[in-house]
Amino acid sequence: METKRVKDLLEQLQNQCLHKGVGGIKGLAVAFRKMDKDFSAHLCYNEFCEGIHSFGLQVEEKDLQLLFEAFDMNKNNQIDFMELVSKLKPAMSGKRIEVVNQAFDALDAIKDGVLKLEDLKVVYSKNAKQHPRFISGEWTEEQVLRYFLDSIDTPGNPDGKVTREEFMDYYAGVSATVDDDSYFDLMMRACYGLPNRGK
Structure with missing residues (x-):
């Protein structure tokens, strides 16, 4: 105890x-x-x-x-x-866990339970092309997507694959900086293009 x-x-x-x-x-x-x-x-x-x-x-x-x-x-x-x-790891409410899981499922285009470049090329390509470093010609689309993956992957040991647990760990940290469940839900839905609740 x-x-x-x-x-x-x-x-x-x-x-x-x-x-x-x-x-x-x-x-x-x-x-x-x-x-x-x-x-x-x-x-x-x-x-x-x-x-x-x-x-x-x-x-x-x-x-x-x-x-x-x-x-x-x-x-x-x-x-x-x-x-x-x-x-x-900060605890997340059931609502927050649910929307993080929905975001992971939306990104997991191949449906193998791991996020990789191949998944992001299918579902996140449009977002990558809006990144300032892509627009400036500094980065390719693949570099933008890899940067996104690495930011969620295990620090110091990125392997180009993000498991559901790593995704959840990352968003547990984000969650700790957001006081309101509804705002966190809205933020996740806007970020990953998820349908609004009840739709």
Whole structure:
């Protein structure tokens, strides 16, 4: 059971990550991957502390141990990356999850559960041609689409494919910056050309 102090610390850490932008929490995961010296996908206490500091988060020494214990769900003195990200990821309401799923489904033209350039060429080509760098001739349509994919993909390790989970993680960060459910819904529908509710 988490104490109020631990909940406050987790909220502070989450807020500091989100202050770095919508990809802040994923960025923290990337920082932690760099600290994972033995490539175990787990962090010991020292690696955790190093990751927190290298990402520029402000946490007092006495609170680091409390945070580490909160993330160490199975009490094996190690933190799993997925436990870390899932604990920090802001919760989204059912309405927000629904519209994010609709946006993903609209982009997934090939219907294989992964967003790739081939999908975006089918459904997002018109938007790409309105990008300022395409209009100026600086980028090709493919470069615009790849930029879009990479912005949602895992930071530091973009592979040109975005899973539903990565898409949801990205929009959990965006969601944390939008207070109103209706506005978030409207924003997503406008951005991805989704029909309005009830239509």
